[in-house]
Amino acid sequence: MIETSNPNLFTPVQLGSLRLEHRVIMAPLTRSRSIQPDSVPGDLMRTYYEQRASEGGLIISEATNISLTSRGWLGAPGLYSDEQVKGWQAITAAVKAKGGRMVAQLWHTGRSSHTAMTGGAQPVTASVNESYWKNPDHLVSIPGGWAESSPHRALTVAEIAEIVQDYRKAAERALDAGFEAVELHAANGYLMDQFLQDGSNHRTDQYGGSLENRFRFLSEVLNALISVCDSDRVAVRLGPGGTWNGISDSDPAALFSYVAEQLNQFDLAYLHLIEPRVGGSITTHPEKGTAAAQQLRPIFKGKLISAGGFEPETAETAIEEGLVDAVAFGRYFVSNPDLVHRIREHLPLSEYDRDTFYTFDARGYTDYPAYDAVLVA
């Protein structure tokens, strides 16, 4: 164990095939800095991830598109071309050289998209909800700025099978790119969440209606990922009770208990939760505390990571109490490239600048200094 006043955060943990030396994980963070128009990770992204790597630590990549038509956020990277794989290889190698590891978060944005991002294709989802694209709050980052999402259509059963294959191919590319594992993004109101929750899934076929049917797409994708990576290199991220991005369910407690129970069959590397006190990148319901981990810890039998509104002290306590096995930090990793070091040494944390979360250059991205650099300056 590394000597520190946060002994639980700095105890090793095994997440499937991944042995980590500490439990301060970098959460997936969309930062829009891949090279356009082809969504290729470049040198700027390499510098950013390298800055945040730590010995024995884990970085979960920003949400990464599995296909051209899955895109819905300008600047988000992909894992569907050889050029993208090459870009990621340089990044995973730089992180490894600092003793760190990376997991790729696989993303299909579903209805949260625009034809300017999909190569002209109409965005797809579980079922049609006009109120989604007519709501001016549901904006999509496209060339030229933020725009209302395009009208979407429901996927056919044959198309669902094609998307399962897109996930499988993206997992193969993730391994080629040097990632140690893949995390299926099933939170924050994107495609997987759109199938899980009945506010967006009104289907009457085998992918809608009962909990079993709404879970079917996710389970098919997991099986496809496991066929490539083995289950100890596959993980899922869920947002139980989350309402961000227009997502809702008539009985979220029942839905997510069911999903967590079903996930036990897959022997995953870990389950990653977003606490409902955070909506997207904003703390909206602080009173909800760690409701997601509290609900699902007794149900899910594997390793549990939680994210959303943690401070170093509350993360330490959550592990000490056995609520979670590790904590992922999002916003603090934006502004503290050396977050692991700062938490270990109890150093003050720098504040993040929300205005540069989703801009396109080095400002607010790779120019946050490490604590030691501040001292020298």
Ligand SMILES: Cc1cc2nc3c(=O)[nH]c(=O)nc-3n(C[C@H](O)[C@H](O)[C@H](O)COP(=O)(O)O)c2cc1C
């Ligand atoms: C700039 C930014 C981008 C984000 N992008 C993603 C993403 O790509 N995938 C994802 O699952 N969550 C994403 N999130 C959510 C974070 O992973 C995390 O759940 C959230 O920030 C709450 O953790 P925190 O309170 O430690 O910031 C993003 C959050 C922020 C602030």
